[in-house]
Amino acid sequence: MQRNVDMCNGRLLPNIIKYAIPLMLTGLLQLLYNAADVIVVAKWAGGTALAAVGSNGSLINLIVNVFVGLSVGATVAVSHYYGAGEKEQVSQSVHTAMSLSLLCGIATAVIGTLVARPALELMNSPAEVIDQATLYLRIYFLGTPFAMIYNFGAAILRAVGDTKRPLYILTLSGLINVGLNLLLVIVFRLDVAGVAIATSVSQLFSAVMVVICLMRSFDCYRLELKKLRIVKDKLLLILRHGIPAGVQSSIFSISNIILQSSINGFGAAATAGSAAAVNLEGFAYIAMNAMQHATLAFIGQNIGAKQPKRLGRILVVCLLCVTVIGVALDALLLLFREPLLSLYTATSSVESAVSPADVMRYGISRIMMIVPLYFTCGIMDVLGGALRGMGASMAPTLISILGVCGIRIAWVYTVFPWFGHTYELLFLSYPLSWIATAMAQGICLIFVYRKTVRRLQQEINP
DSSP states (O other), X not given: XXXXXXXXSSOHHHXXXXXXXXXXXXXXXHHHHHHHHHHHHHHHTOHHHHHHHHTTHHHHHHHHHHHHHXXXXXXXXXXXXXXXXXXXXXXXXXXXXXXXXXXXXXXXXXXXXXXXXXXXXXXXXXXXXXXXHHHHHHHHHHTHHHHHHHHHHHHHHHHTTOOHHHHHHHHHHHHHHHHHHIIIIIISOOHHHHXXXXXXXXXXXXXXXXXXXXXXXXXXTOXXXXXXXXXXXXXXXXXXXXXXXXXXXXXXXXXXXXXXXXXXXXXXXXXXXXXXXXXXXXXXXXXXXXXHHHHHHHHHHHHHTTOTHHXXXXXXXXXXXXXXXXXXXXXXXXXXXXXXXXXXXXXXXXOXXXXXXXXXXXXXXXXXXXXXXXXXXXXXXXXXXXXXXXXXXXXXXXXXXIIIIIHHHHHHHTHHHHTTOOHHHHHTHHHHHXXXXXXXXXXXXXXXXXXXXXXXHHHHOO
């Protein structure tokens, strides 16, 4: 059965859509399951528990994304070699990447468990939230080795054009997660601990399944446990492309932690309202982010196959797709913001110090400030994916650090306190940072694209 999308031949739009739709569904399913976590907590554990789960997303991303960013390096390495038909190089890249995933997972678990409480204290986590948030984080981080294995394995499958099997794996994993949520939170009354345990168990299932998929492959990306080792030049290639992505994600998370600290300063209701809105925004982000992965993989394989004429067309198709997807989902979120937020803010079955009406008000305020221009975040990511696919890993990292993180951090310490210190003003920094970064990446991409095309043409006609 043909599972892989042919990225180097045929019409681009149908193939990009065929590649991206399972990836979108994978991300959307993941968010649905995460939403189920939040909804179960909100309804059966109360607003304080919701704030405890929602207040630590930035911290989780800070630690996890440093290592998950390395999976981007695995995608770049495997897609280039696979497009070039270099089977032995693909195999070495796969075994190096999966070995690296295990090491990264162990490191993430250790670091996350140790810094959970001190980091939450630095983030001004509300007193009524911090104990539950710490418990959630420590259990969550114990499952990160499994999450790393799945992320690297899924990155390898995406690099060769297979986005369907990660979707199937996540569907089953998510059902396990939701089922355990209901059992552990409602029946056993474990509250945030139950949600964290359910997440870790579902991640274990995902890791096992992606390893089985790779081991049962008959192509050059087949995983053989006896071949697991780190090949130096493949490690360096993965690190060269993955470290900038990981650094970028971690710096993003640092800026979000600073913003989260400011949000926490408005109280537990603001923290919970922002957490609910973030969960809804994530559906639009995941759908748009699928186009970033498509851009990176398609450009990577076509560079490996030395087909420069397709690079510009890939970028145009992906930009058009991400804009249409982003605008459509932004409109839906704005139109149905109240009924969607009510899923998270309905009156809890347990007593809570956090008012559902206040949670709703803060959630709506965040959505109205961020969502209208959220599609520009998708454009920014596609441009960054194109740069990484062309091998320019440092450029999008530096631009994003200055454009996204720099603007947001500067905003928190200048505009925010100078012009009213309001909840709404805080979130205006998001669309401004996306637009500025997208413009800078577009300018950089013009030069990188021309250089890449010239190099490929010289290799074709020396």
